[in-house]
Amino acid sequence: MILGEWGLIEADLHERYGLDVETPGLLESRTWRWLRVRISGLLACESRLHNKLNPPKDPPVPRRR
Numbered sequence: 559m560i561l562g563e564w565g566l567i568e569a570d571l572h573e574r575y576g577l578d579v580e581t582p583g584l585l586e587s588r589t590w591r592w593l594r595v596r597i598s599g600l601l602a603c604e605s606r607l608h609n610k611l612n613p614p615k616d617p618p619v620p621r622r623r
Contacts, residue, residue, distance in 0.1 A: 560597065560607070560611070563607055563610055563611070566605075566606040566607045566610055567597060567600065567607055569606055570600045570605040570606050570607050571596060571597075571600070573605075574599070574600060574603070574605065575596060575599075577596070
Protein backbone atom coordinates (compact mmCIF):
# COMPACT_ATOMS: atom_id res chain seq x y z
CA MET A 559 0.00 0.00 0.00
CA ILE A 560 2.61 2.56 1.01
CA LEU A 561 5.01 1.68 -1.81
CA GLY A 562 2.11 2.28 -4.19
CA GLU A 563 2.67 5.95 -3.37
CA TRP A 564 6.29 5.81 -4.55
CA GLY A 565 6.10 9.17 -6.35
CA LEU A 566 5.18 10.90 -3.08
CA ILE A 567 7.82 8.94 -1.16
CA GLU A 568 10.49 9.88 -3.69
CA ALA A 569 9.60 13.58 -3.52
CA ASP A 570 9.46 13.54 0.29
CA LEU A 571 12.76 11.67 0.64
CA HIS A 572 14.40 14.35 -1.47
CA GLU A 573 12.78 17.26 0.36
CA ARG A 574 13.19 15.95 3.93
CA TYR A 575 16.45 14.02 3.75
CA GLY A 576 18.13 15.34 0.61
CA LEU A 577 18.05 11.83 -0.87
CA ASP A 578 17.77 11.51 -4.63
CA VAL A 579 16.72 7.90 -5.12
CA GLU A 580 17.84 8.14 -8.76
CA THR A 581 21.46 8.38 -7.57
CA PRO A 582 23.11 5.27 -9.01
CA GLY A 583 23.67 2.61 -6.36
CA LEU A 584 21.96 4.51 -3.51
CA LEU A 585 19.14 2.08 -2.83
CA GLU A 586 21.20 -0.98 -3.76
CA SER A 587 23.80 -0.06 -1.14
CA ARG A 588 21.22 0.37 1.65
CA THR A 589 19.12 -2.13 3.59
CA TRP A 590 15.34 -2.36 3.63
CA ARG A 591 15.54 -1.32 7.29
CA TRP A 592 17.29 1.91 6.27
CA LEU A 593 14.52 2.71 3.78
CA ARG A 594 11.75 1.65 6.19
CA VAL A 595 13.07 3.97 8.92
CA ARG A 596 13.07 6.93 6.56
CA ILE A 597 9.61 6.19 5.19
CA SER A 598 8.34 5.84 8.77
CA GLY A 599 9.83 9.25 9.45
CA LEU A 600 7.82 10.67 6.55
CA LEU A 601 4.66 9.30 8.11
CA ALA A 602 5.49 10.98 11.43
CA CYS A 603 5.90 14.50 10.04
CA GLU A 604 4.14 16.87 7.69
CA SER A 605 4.79 15.32 4.28
CA ARG A 606 3.04 14.47 1.03
CA LEU A 607 2.89 10.82 2.08
CA HIS A 608 1.43 11.64 5.50
CA ASN A 609 -1.20 13.92 3.95
CA LYS A 610 -2.19 11.29 1.37
CA LEU A 611 -2.58 8.48 3.92
CA ASN A 612 -4.14 10.66 6.64
CA PRO A 613 -6.58 13.04 4.93
CA PRO A 614 -8.47 15.53 7.10
CA LYS A 615 -11.58 14.03 8.65
CA ASP A 616 -13.77 17.01 7.74
CA PRO A 617 -13.05 19.09 4.67
CA PRO A 618 -12.40 22.74 5.46
CA VAL A 619 -15.48 24.92 5.24
CA PRO A 620 -15.05 27.81 2.78
CA ARG A 621 -15.07 31.16 4.51
CA ARG A 622 -17.57 33.72 3.35
CA ARG A 623 -16.49 37.25 2.75
